[in-house]
Amino acid sequence: MNGAVERNPDHWVDLARDRISLDGKPITTKRGIYILLYKPKGYLTTYRDPEHRPTVYDLVEDLGAWLAPVGRLDLDTSGLLLMTNDTAFADHVASPAHLVSKTYQAKAATLLSDEQIELLRRGVQLSDGPTRPAEVRRLRDGPKHTFIEIVLTEGRNRQVRRMIEAAGSRVLKLVRTSIGPIRIGDLAVGKWRRLTEEEIAALGGRARPPGRPTSNTSAAKSAASTRFRARKTGCGSKS
């Protein structure tokens, strides 16, 4: 470290200032990679499935880094999924503390009354506790189904499905249409694009250039244990 051998494994380093080498080679962080995937229904948000079902990694080509999904979407949910190698950014976007909103459109199995929609707005009791108040908007009623838009600031497992069940109906179709200010726009289903620096900033992050670490050693260790390798498939849009 800084030209001398450091033997104490508990020694704290300042990655922004200290020069660190391993076996004579300088250690730098990789450039931050931030992509937005329009996940289709039927794809798992996981790296490998024992049942060999398609996963989001089948849709993203090898960008030379291990990308991890930010949160997850159910197998039957489609819509926006962020993937990145920047764990600090991922933690920021996923943490309920930072209130990065996620917007969903859902088709209910029944017509929903104003009272049911109000219940969803106020919050329902789930097995893991009450949900936060949410913005809920009736988009339209079909003959047998209500379509709603719901904006959440927390991301619990199967939250929208469980909320609608708690309100006495069921989800037939679910799409995540926005993450914070980022919308689907003209991104086609199954395709991905890189986030712009403005979009990264709007989500509360800062694009990480190569060799300019943003995390401390413990964060880097947790990053190493949670990273996944993006597989090469050639399906994505290059930008």
Ligand code: URA
């Ligand atoms: N809520 C759900 O129920 N499922 C998802 O995939 C995302 C949010």
